[in-house]
Amino acid sequence: MIPVESFRGRRVAVFGLGGSGLATAEALIAGGADVVAWDDGEAARAVAAKRGIPVEHLEGIGWASLAALVLAPGVPLTHPKPHWTVALAAEHGVKVIGDIELFAIERRAVCPSAPFVAITGTNGKSTTTALIVHLLRHAGRDVEIGGNIGPAVLGLKPLQPGRHYVIECSSFQIDLAPSLDPTVGIHLNLSEDHLDRHGTMANYAAIKERLVAAAETAVVGVDDSLSAAIADRIEQRGGRVVRVSNRRPLAAGVYFDHGHLVEASTGSATVVGDLGGIGSLRGAHNGQNAAAAVAAVRALGVDVRTIMAGLRTFPGLAHRMEQVGRLNHVLFVNDSKATNADSTAQALASFERIYWIAGGKPKSGGITTLERFFPKVAKAYLVGAATEEFAATLEGEVPFERSGTIATALEDATRDAQADDAAEPVVLLSPACASYDQFKNFEVRGDHFRDLVRAIPGVAPVGPGA
Incomplete structure (x- = not known):
């Protein structure tokens, strides 16, 4: 405490x-x-x-x-x-x-030298948080993780000068933390979410910006216009900004380029990480997550060799692109944390032949924004309250079944994927929905899926880096 x-x-x-x-x-x-x-x-x-x-x-x-x-x-x-x-x-x-504000107040008063890393973004913040913790621990640092992931922030070990606090922050938590001043603040991206709580996209963006505005080092993803503007404003005020991207090279910052993480500054570019063959960091979206994590630990003095070794042993995050088993050539992936279409887009972009389990309590916009990925979907299996809305979107575009429950959907998808002669058909739970129609939260939903997969006769577990 x-x-x-x-x-x-x-x-x-x-x-x-x-x-x-x-x-x-x-x-x-x-x-x-x-x-x-x-x-x-x-x-x-x-x-x-x-x-x-x-x-x-x-x-x-x-x-x-x-x-x-x-x-x-x-x-x-x-x-x-x-x-x-x-x-x-x-x-x-x-x-x-809120409790994050209490932590910030107490840290300033008691132990301002304790490194404080705060992470936010519409998508990717949990993976980025977990990866930062993994890299810091691989470097031998004393690290506590909490906030929107893991224990409540005030339940962590007492403040000490060498102890690092890596805290994931939701917009709800930032809204209650007016004096946030992390050592390293990370803002990954912005897309429409939680407008029922914040009213407008402009207000949502302003709340997210608060996390990085007073950081000693602000690490900001610049692949959407609202976030790029945040980086520009901080720089114009004289703040230290490290930009990150998974879409294009940067003159200064850390970017993802064909499987490599590249650190650029003053006309030079150095490879500081290689994501090739790391199953827990599959997909272009994880290029941004990893770039942000690398930028953060570099700001905290971690060397490139340690980063390279740490990336290779990252086990991944439960419920986020979590590879939970393999049955012959079929891979099973638990992406229960994908509670909106933007998050599911990242999963669909990561695989080529997908048997997609989707549905739950729908959010505004449904899955209409995912149409560009429909050619990758061999078949969809719809569950929960979103079934009819999703069926209307998929009609004539993607074959689908109204499976009702995840258990039935998994049975149907496994049957079809096993009959597919593709090199690696993927049974993917990526709901693009909240869980509350059938489950207490996305963790319970993902645990249920994982347990069902591992109960299938012949399924082999998939380890880190597979």
Whole structure:
């Protein structure tokens, strides 16, 4: 745990008692704050009370006495309308922050020399985060990982000068962290997502920009116009920017070129990584992820030889292009983390002969933007609430079955892929949908798929780098 001593002796309200909320309340209490916590769910309140966290409804607590309201990231801040606690905070002039902001405040106060790497982007941030951690650990560094991936940030080991904190940040978390100042801030890309939470694309982009705006080194993907503009603005203000791309060479920065990662500066270009044959980093989209990770660890002083060796041993990220098994010539890939069409596009672009399991709770736009990949899809197997919407898009373009569930879809896809004489037909779970119609979250969905695949007689596991 990281005790938050910056609020010692002051009263702080915490709303939302899931994993991050519980860790936040305990870290504040450990640091000497007077905490009052609440959650609309009775079960969550019971868990908090059992852990010694003071639980009291926040409506009548005397808001004028509060130093801050710490909000769980899933609680609406502005859209579709502010949560009732946010409205009360505004009425009484109480600042509203999140656990990432508490971490940033405490790091500045206690241990500003502790390297802090923060990562965001619409797509690719979890893979990039995991790869940075892997490369740093391969270099012998003491590394903690958390935030939007893994443990809540305040549940990590206490701040120490040599300890690196690699923190994945969602837009929800950044929105609650006005003073983010990482050692290395990484922004990968921007595409339409979470507009129900942020209102407009301009507001969404501005929130993402906050993560890199005050970073000592800003690593910014420049393959979309909004992100390229972010890099330009930071540079114009005199900030240090390292641009990354998986689409074109750069005069300065790190870019992906025909399987190689190239670091360019002052008229020279050096190969700093080779992704050839690394199954866990297959696909052009992983060129951007790897380029950003390499730029980050280079900024932290990791040498090229260590990077090269570390890339070769990267096991990949669960649920993101995760190779989970092989049955003769058929490869099974768990891409359950692909909860929108842009993320699924990266998976479809990575394979040539695909038996595609798609569907769940649909998002705005469905899969119409994926039409350019339809020639790669031998057949689609539709599941969940999106079935009819996706069927209408695929009609006349891609053969499909209404499979209903992932178990049935896997059975159907395995049958068809085994009969395919292509060199490597791929059974791909890449839903392009949220999971909430049939599963608690994408992790549960991906675990279910992986378990089903490994229960198929004759399936062999696929290891790192395969």
